Amino acid sequence: xxxxxxxxxxxxxxxxxxxxxxxxxxxxxxxxxxxxxxxxxxxxxxxxxxxxxxxxxxxxxxxxxxxxxxxxxxxxxxxxxxxxxxxxxxxxxxxxxxxxxxxxxxxxxxxxxxxxxxxxxxxxxxxxxxxxxxxxxxxxxxxxxxxxxxxxxxxxxxxxxxxxxxxxxxxxxxxxxxxxxxxxxxxxxxxxxxxxxxxxxxxxxxxxxxxxxxxxxxxxxxxxxxxxxxxxxxxxxxxxxxxxxxxxxxxxxxxxxxxxxxxxxxxxxxxxxxxxxxxxxxxxxxxxxxxxxxxxxxxxxxxxxxxxxxxxxxxxxxxxxxxxxxxxxxxxxxxxxxxxxxxxxxxxxxxxxxxxxxxxxxxxxxxxxxxxxxxxxxxxxxxxxxxxxxxxxxxxxxxxxxxxxxxxxxxxxxxxxxxxxxxxxxxxxxxxxxxxxxxxxxxxxxxxxxxxxxxxxxxxxxxxxxxxxxxxxxx
Amino acid sequence: xxxxxxxxxxxxxxxxxxxxxxxxxxxxxxxxxxxxxxxxxxxxxxxxxxxxxxxxxxxxxxxxxxxxxxxxxxxxxxxxxxxxxxxxxxxxxxxxxxxxxxxxxxxxxxxxxxxxxxxxxxxxxxxxxxxxxxxxxxxxxxxxxxxxxxxxxxxxxxxxxxxxxxxxxxxxxxxxxxxxxxxxxxxxxxxxxxxxxxxxxxxxxxxxxxxxxxxxxxxxxxxxxxxxxxxxxxxxxxxxxxxxxxxxxxxxxxxxxxxxxxxxxxxxxxxxxxxxxxxxxxxxxxxxxxxxxxxxxxxxxxxxxxxxxxxxxxxxxxxxxxxxxxxxxxxxxxxxxxxxxxxxxxxxxxxxxxxxxxxxxxxxxxxxxxxxxxxxxxxxxxxxxxxxxxxxxxxxxxxxxxxxxxxxxxxxxxxxxxxxxxxxxxxxxxxxxxxxxxxxxxxxxxxxxxxxxxxxxxxxxxxxxxxxxxxxxxxxxxxxxxxxxxxxxxxxx
Numbered sequence: 001x002x003x004x005x006x007x008x009x010x011x012x013x014x015x016x017x018x019x020x021x022x023x024x025x026x027x028x029x030x031x032x033x034x035x036x037x038x039x040x041x042x043x044x045x046x047x048x049x050x051x052x053x054x055x056x057x058x059x060x061x062x063x064x065x066x067x068x069x070x071x072x073x074x075x076x077x078x079x080x081x082x083x084x085x086x087x088x089x090x091x092x093x094x095x096x097x098x099x100x101x102x103x104x105x106x107x108x109x110x111x112x113x114x115x116x117x118x119x120x121x122x123x124x125x126x127x128x129x130x131x132x133x134x135x136x137x138x139x140x141x142x143x144x145x146x147x148x149x150x151x152x153x154x155x156x157x158x159x160x161x162x163x164x165x166x167x168x169x170x171x172x173x174x175x176x177x178x179x180x181x182x183x184x185x186x187x188x189x190x191x192x193x194x195x196x197x198x199x200x201x202x203x204x205x206x207x208x209x210x211x212x213x214x215x216x217x218x219x220x221x222x223x224x225x226x227x228x229x230x231x232x233x234x235x236x237x238x239x240x241x242x243x244x245x246x247x248x249x250x251x252x253x254x255x256x257x258x259x260x261x262x263x264x265x266x267x268x269x270x271x272x273x274x275x276x277x278x279x280x281x282x283x284x285x286x287x288x289x290x291x292x293x294x295x296x297x298x299x300x301x302x303x304x305x306x307x308x309x310x311x312x313x314x315x316x317x318x319x320x321x322x323x324x325x326x327x328x329x330x331x332x333x334x335x336x337x338x339x340x341x342x343x344x345x346x347x348x349x350x351x352x353x354x355x356x357x358x359x360x361x362x363x364x365x366x367x368x369x370x371x372x373x374x375x376x377x378x379x380x381x382x383x384x385x386x387x388x389x390x391x392x393x394x395x396x397x398x399x400x401x402x403x404x405x406x407x408x409x410x411x412x413x414x415x416x417x418x419x420x421x422x423x424x425x426x427x428x429x430x431x432x433x434x435x436x437x438x439x440x441x442x443x444x445x446x447x448x449x450x451x452x453x454x455x456x457x458x459x460x461x462x463x464x465x466x467x468x469x470x471x472x473x474x475x
Numbered sequence: 476x477x478x479x480x481x482x483x484x485x486x487x488x489x490x491x492x493x494x495x496x497x498x499x500x501x502x503x504x505x506x507x508x509x510x511x512x513x514x515x516x517x518x519x520x521x522x523x524x525x526x527x528x529x530x531x532x533x534x535x536x537x538x539x540x541x542x543x544x545x546x547x548x549x550x551x552x553x554x555x556x557x558x559x560x561x562x563x564x565x566x567x568x569x570x571x572x573x574x575x576x577x578x579x580x581x582x583x584x585x586x587x588x589x590x591x592x593x594x595x596x597x598x599x600x601x602x603x604x605x606x607x608x609x610x611x612x613x614x615x616x617x618x619x620x621x622x623x624x625x626x627x628x629x630x631x632x633x634x635x636x637x638x639x640x641x642x643x644x645x646x647x648x649x650x651x652x653x654x655x656x657x658x659x660x661x662x663x664x665x666x667x668x669x670x671x672x673x674x675x676x677x678x679x680x681x682x683x684x685x686x687x688x689x690x691x692x693x694x695x696x697x698x699x700x701x702x703x704x705x706x707x708x709x710x711x712x713x714x715x716x717x718x719x720x721x722x723x724x725x726x727x728x729x730x731x732x733x734x735x736x737x738x739x740x741x742x743x744x745x746x747x748x749x750x751x752x753x754x755x756x757x758x759x760x761x762x763x764x765x766x767x768x769x770x771x772x773x774x775x776x777x778x779x780x781x782x783x784x785x786x787x788x789x790x791x792x793x794x795x796x797x798x799x800x801x802x803x804x805x806x807x808x809x810x811x812x813x814x815x816x817x818x819x820x821x822x823x824x825x826x827x828x829x830x831x832x833x834x835x836x837x838x839x840x841x842x843x844x845x846x847x848x849x850x851x852x853x854x855x856x857x858x859x860x861x862x863x864x865x866x867x868x869x870x871x872x873x874x875x876x877x878x879x880x881x882x883x884x885x886x887x888x889x890x891x892x893x894x895x896x897x898x899x900x901x902x903x904x905x906x907x908x909x910x911x912x913x914x915x916x917x918x919x920x921x922x923x924x925x926x927x928x929x930x931x932x933x934x935x936x937x938x939x940x941x942x943x944x945x946x947x948x949x950x951x952x953x954x955x956x957x958x959x960x961x962x963x964x965x966x967x968x
Contacts, residue, residue: 267483274479316514324514330501331509332517344517366502370495377491384484388477400480404487411490420497 023456024085025077031089032073036066039096042340046104049341057121061103064125065096072132079139080453084382087452090375091445094430095131095438097372099124100340101359102352102433109346116352120433127435131442138446145395145451152208159201160244162194167251182252195248195257196427196440199264200447203405206265207398210272214393218273241265253299255290256412256424262286263408268401271387307422322349326358326417330369337365352433354425358417373414376429379445380407386452399451402444516570523548523663526851528583528606530564530575533645533846534965536615539564539576541606544663552661558654559622562635562685563613563844565793566657568672569665574685575609575844578792582607582848582856589848589856597851605851612645612846614638617935620961624954625652634922634941634951635686635823638958641831641927641936643861644840646791648937648958649824655682688795691820692921692940695908695947696758696890698779698815700829700876700925703755703763705770705778707872715752715875715882721762722747727807734764734810737909756882756889758907760814767813772802775813781867783828783839784821789864791824791844798825815908815923826938830905830925833880834933837873839864880904881930891924891948899956901963902930907947919943922950928959935962 040062047055069092076083102116102124109115142148148155166174166182174182184191210217217234241261248258266282269275294300302319310320310327325348333343345351345359352359361369383403387396409429416423427437429444510518527550530539538560544551552567554560565574572580581587585594585606597604621636629652638648659671675683684690707713721742725734736742742759743749754762767775779785779800789795798821803809811817824842832839841864848856868876881904883889885896890907905926912921922944927936937955944950 267486271476271479271483274476311512316512321514324512325516327501327505328509328512328515328517330498331506332521334502334506347516361498361502366498369498369502373491373494373498377487380487380491381484384480384487388480393476396476396480400476400483404483407487407490411494414494415497418494418497418501420493 023081023083025073025081028076028085028088029073031086032069032092035089035093035096036062036069038093039065039100042097042100043103045340046100046107047341049339050104050107055103057103061099061121061125065099065128068125068129068132069095072135075136075139076449079136079143080449082453082456082458083449084386084452084456086378086382087445087449090379090382091430091442094372094375095128095442097360098356098431098433098438099128101356101431104341104363105346105352105359105433108341115346116433120352123435124433124438127438130435131439134439135442135446138443139450142447142450145390145398145447145454146392148204148398149208149211149394152205152212155201156205156209159198159205162198162201163244163248165194167247183254183257191436193427193434193436195254196436197443199257199260199405200402200440200443202261203264203268203401204398206268207394207401210268211394211397214272217269217278218275254424254426255300255303255422256416256426259286259290259412259424260405260408260426264401264405267404267408268397271397271400303422303424307419310419322355323417323419323423325349326351326355327419329358330361330418333362333365335366337361337363337368339363350425353427354413354432355417356428356431356433357414360431372431373410376406376410379448380404380410382452383448386448386455390451390455392454395451395454399448402447406441406444523550525585526550526603526605527552527567528585528608528851530579530583530609530611532611532613532615532618534615538611538613539567539657546663548663551663554657554661557656557658558682559618559650560613561654561657562649562651562687563611563618564657566655566660568660568668569663570668573683574793575611578790579609579845579848583609585851590850593850593852593854607851607856608849610846610849611844612640612647613649613844614647614962614965616965617648617958617962618650620957621648621650621954622652622654624957625650628954628957629941629944629950632941632943632950633680633686634939634944634954635690636937636939636954636958637687637822637824637827638935638937638962639827639831639840639842641834641933642840644831644842644864645846645861646824646842646844647935647962649685649687649844651684651686653678653680653682685793686823686940688791688793688822688824691796691798691822691825692923692942693910693912694798694815694819694821694826695910695921695923696760696763696815697821697826697829697906697908697923697925697947698813698819699755699758699763700833700880700906701778701782702767702770702775702813703751703876703879704782704868704872705774706751706766707875708778708868709770709774713751715755715879716750718748719751719754719762720747720765721749721754721759722765723761725761725764725810727764727810728768729805730807732807734761736760752879752882753886755879755906756886758883758890763814764810768806768810770813772809772812775809776800776802778867779819781839781865782832783825783864789842791842793844795824795842796822798822815910821940823938823940826923826925826940827936828938830880830927830938831936832867833873833876833904834927834936835873836870837868838866877904877930880906880926883907884926891926891952893948894952894956899960901928901959903928903956903959904930905952905955907952909945909947920945922947924948924951924955926952926955926959928963934966935959 043058044054103121106116106120173186184193248254269278294304306320310324316324329345329348340363343362345362348355380403387399390396413426413428415421429441527541529537531537538556539554541550541552565576567576583606585604594604617638635651655675662668723741736759743753784798784800787797801818803812803817808817841862843859845859847858850856884891884894884903884905891905896902903926908923910921922941924939924947927933937958939951939954941950
């Protein structure tokens with residue numbers, strides 16, 4: 001039997017190149033420009049609200065931001081032409097809004113809470129440049145996501161080392177003065193939060209490990225009470241990660257990151273094995289660990305107390321001050337917000353980092369917060385879509401894990417500041433002021449773009465002659 | 476793996492839906508209740524973005540106003556007369572308020588429901604929102620006299636003065652010493668504010684306390700107005716001329732204690748029976764101790780409460796600390812309670828209410844401080860109507876007591892004879908009190924005076940208490956005289 005295939009329009013020499021029509025790069029650029037318009041509008045809004053005129057520095061900041069992100073777009077065009085067109089514009093929009101909020105908080109404060117330093121906005125733009133630089137570097141260095149699988153154990157060791165580093169360093173270098181959490185490395189006036197990068201390294205490492213071991217994890221074991229329990233010897237790695245996350249919680253006072261790690265690992269284990277027992281086991285172990293920690297360590301117990309009783313006794317003026325001020329800020333914003341520059345977000349301590357979501361709530365209102373949450377939701381959805389459509393199991397696992405981690409991080413910090421769950425201080429991806437989180441978030445987006453590029457790349461065409469030659473398949 | 480990924484997607488969806496629901500709940504339904512929660516500086520600071528209404532006296536003196544400012548807030552609160560009017564205005568700081576600033580806050584900051592329509596019209600016409608002005612009943616001349624006298628005539632002793640219009644209960648003067656300058660608390664610099672607040676709180680003299688309505692002292696002999704009212708009401712046949720038992724020494728039952736008059740003096744002619752009026756004018760403790768034992772604690776309590784004591788609900792609109800009469804457990808202590816000792820304590824406002832009831836034919840009008848609220852467009856939002864609080868005595872008894880209080884000032888051996896018509900230029904009726912205090916009465920006596928004037932057409936009733944001032948006639952009465960003189964002069968009488 002033989003069949004004759006008609007020439008595909010894409011192969012027509014007169015039609016535009018394939019990459020332009022199916023790679024959706026033009027859509028990406030249009031979305032990016034739309035994002036620039038929103039950010040420019042927000043910038044102007046802050047200026048008119050606070051000073052009655054356009055911010056004098058708007059051209060420099062916005063111009064630099066546009067150049068940086070357009071370079072990112074050009075890199076995607078060249079290095080990942082098939083990538084999902086929404087990921088870059090969505091990330092850039094959040095990053096730009098974060099810069100606007102940093103600018104806004106640097107313009108106004110009150111006498112109890114001083115405004116951010118006047119250089120904060122410029123520094124945030126520099127971090128954006130570094131972040132997008134790393135984004136491009138990842139696209140250059142990682143042409144195929146599968147190559148990362150080779151570094152499973154190297155990255156695992158690097159990740160654990162980065163995690164443990166602040167705990168091992170003296171407090172003078174690693175402790176965050178405001179919160180007492182030991183999560184940073186201070187070099188002069190410059191600080192790095194290694195856990196932001198540890199998360200990425202460990203996600204890649206988990207993906208590599210689980211892809212190699214998933215059959216044995218999924219199949220061997222006993223069935224007890226309708227649950228497939230894993231073999232004791234296969235419990236080793238999950239116990240190591242569980243212990244590491246609890247140690248993090250105890251020695252670095254960093255409950256939020258420990259929850260994100262545990263959630264990431266359990267979710268990836270589940271994706272790899274499709275075994276509900278792992279999910280339950282991981283969940284039960286984390287809850288049991290957190291419960292025990294709340295009994296044993298006062299700083300964990302305090303988080304629960306603040307969560308349950310923020311308005312009682314001395315809490316509103318003491319331990320729960322930050323949380324209730326954030327809630328008051330969101331309440332004063334109401335449905336439509338006070339407008340950028342119209343609220344008093346600076347009243348809330350550390351509003352530029354952990355509580356930046358409440359600052360947006362105060363000034364952009366419920367409408368703005370829903371939009372921001374939907375942007376995060378869209379990024380996660382695009383990531384999960386890439387995971388589902390990519391063929392290679394390692395890439396699938398990595399994309400699923402990274403997307404879920406981003407979702408979990410948003411859930412932990414937004415849920416924390418809106419009192420849905422106990423508050424644990426972690427950064428809000430792209431929006432919080434600070435470099436480590438921003439750079440790590442851009443690397444995460446680069447990995448998702450690389451995987452979506454692989455997933456959407458059309459299969460290689462059979463070698464054929466040019467022109468209108470008919471291809472005849474013989475059987 | 477895709478099946479697991481799909482389930483993870485559903486979990487992610489659930490997480491985002493939870494966040495969206497929670498944010499909707501927080502910003503859609505909770506703002507009203509969060510706005511009133513403790514430490515909500517935003518809700519509090521919102522008021523500084525509008526021009527807050529002024530507080531003015533009934534004769535047009537501005538005692539609190541908001542003026543444009545160039546710092547973090549658009550307006551700065553100013554108190555042009557500072558400490559003098561602090562007991563009236565209170566303070567309005569970044570974090571808290573007191574006095575009229577607190578109790579009329581919703582009209583001053585324009586959020587009161589009575590101003591909603593006006594605010595909406597201002598919004599439509601593009602006029603900036605402004606709070607309503609509060610006119611208080613204070614007469615600036617009477618207030619000046621009270622404050623100056625408290626500052627200069629008492630040697631720095633703590634004390635307070637309240638003057639009432641007996642016919643309607645309007646508070647004409649309310650001064651307390653020592654006082655504080657609310658301007659130092661109106662700063663927008665929270666560090667300065669905390670420092671100033673701490674400095675005020677540390678002072679042993681407690682300048683933040685409004686002694687006119689929030690501190691009580693023993694009324695001493697001024698309580699004899701209550702005892703006499705009870706006696707004359709319970710014995711309708713008796714008059715101020717009726718002879719009553721007035722021994723030089725009164726042996727108290729079941730104790731070895733003997734009650735004597737001041738310095739052991741005889742009462743009247745020393746016969747042991749003197750007219751009630753004489754005993755009142757000379758303030759004989761033995762007479763009223765004896766009357767009190769006959770009347771009994773419960774009767775005295777009834778009359779004390781009719782005059783406004785023991786009331787936990789009195790507001791002017793600031794809550795007034797209750798003046799206390801406690802029914803004594805024994806006859807001996809009843810004798811003491813009848814002469815304003817034992818557990819009797821009163822505010823200076825209560826002292827003014829004693830005289831005001833008698834001056835108004837036995838009708839006690841509810842004291843009030845807010846005369847009227849005026850919107851920023853000068854239309855009247857509300858005016859206070861005077862109400863009667865109680866009727867402690869009948870008009871007849873009030874007339875009798877008026878005569879007795881007149882005798883205190885006009886009789887040659889009355890305790891306040893130094894302030895007779897010839898000496899002060901108007902006819903005043905009053906009652907002195909010199910209250911013992913401290914362990915075994917070792918403390919300095921508190922000086923108390925309650926009075927009204929003019930006698931035949933009462934315009935003003937005054938209560939004065941000077942802590943540790945000594946004799947009521949020498950420390951408290953001169954202050955009352957100056958307040959009355961200033962007020963009557965302002966009326967043109």
